[in-house]
Amino acid sequence: MEEAGRAGAARGRDRRWELKPGDLLKHSLPGAVVAVYAALAVLSPRLLESLAQEDSWVEWLTFGFFAAAAAAQLAAAWRRPPAEAWAPAALAAFCLLVAGEELSWGQRLLGFVPPEAFLAGNVQQEANLHNLLQAALKPKWLVVAVLALWGTAAPLALHLAAGRLGRAQGPLRRLAPPEDLVPWSLLGAGLLVAYPVDFTGEYVELLTGCLFFLAAPGRAAASLPRAPLSVLPWLLAAAGWAAVESQARLGSASKNECAALETRALASRVAAGGATERLLDKEHLHKRAFSAVGAGYLRPEVLSVLESVACPGAAPAPLRRRYLVDPWGQPYWIRYQEDPEAGAQVATLYSFGPNRRRDSTDSGDAAGDDILARTSPLDEDGAGPGSGSEDDAVLR
Incomplete structure (x- = not known):
């Protein structure tokens, strides 16, 4: 019986790596980001740069996917008892932090002058925290750490330790992304380390936002209408783009x-x-x-x-x-x-x-x-x- 139980657990772990109906659609999202990045790097470096400029499409889509991931995780936390809500709540807080940092907390959108600490200590003179650390740690290494630890190490460790974590298995699994997203995390981390062309970091940040969005728990997706949840990142990006464009026409x-x-x-x-x-x-x-x-x-x-x-x-x-x-x-x-x-x-x-x-x-x-x-x-x-x-x- 014990051997049969271990065999069943092993088969369960293996099935988590199998492609399921709908997986092709799921993987098409990070696949599209990588494909566009690779094609533009070879065929049109100028367009690659133009799309990755501040307040252009790559930045707004990155914000959109992290913000949508935060909404999904908040929905999951709301539906769970307090003892189980901490994992999605923590991920929601992280995604909200990244979304805010991506837009410099609305500095360019609202046109405000940051406090002097950011003007003097931030090489980009933006109202965000991650650039204050640039003298000691470049932001790209923060993304590498997220992709290596959250995107790769966590799901692999849970896969190997399945059945041996007891009650901790559920909350920890809600923190980690699905195992089938690990290759995308590895690819993103590798691109950042190699940095083959300028603006690689912006496209990997977008890829990371897609992974957090896809890792949102199924119950979170079920707690919101599926169609609105799926289009939420695109709606947020389009709204941001429209707001920026309107500023030029309504300028003082x-x-x-x-x-x-x-x-x-x-x-x-x-x-x-x-x-x-x-x-x-x-x-x-x-x-x-x-x-x-x-x-x-x-x-x-x-x-x-x-x-x-x-x-x-x-x-x-x-x-x-x-x-x-x-x-x-x-x-x-x-x-x-x-x-x-x-x-x-x-x-x-x-x-x-x-x-x-x-x-x-x-x-x-x-x-x-x-x-x-x-x-x-x-x-x-x-x-x-x-x-x-x-x-x-x-x-x-």
């Missing part, structure tokens, strides 16, 4: 004018000796303006340039100006590269504009609602002709 004229004045002032100061020799020695640089000062590409006096800019109809904003942040709470950027028309290196200072998303091209040409100001060619001293005048920057 005074903020547009202020950003134009500030980018022009920054470009003029860079052209008037604000660029350091370290910048002039580079062929190409694309960086947040505040970070460029910290990295020694721009002189420290650039930080005080915006204090003297008078923006009609705008309230005083000493904090954002001190950290070179635009009126929508986004950092100003500098792009330094050769201008084919001028045949020389120029610097472009720009804001993402009302939609709070980069639209300009790699060549520095204006696109979308980005607000740009470009310096005249810089010489070896970091100055353009007639440096110091307003004519040293050309508004684009």
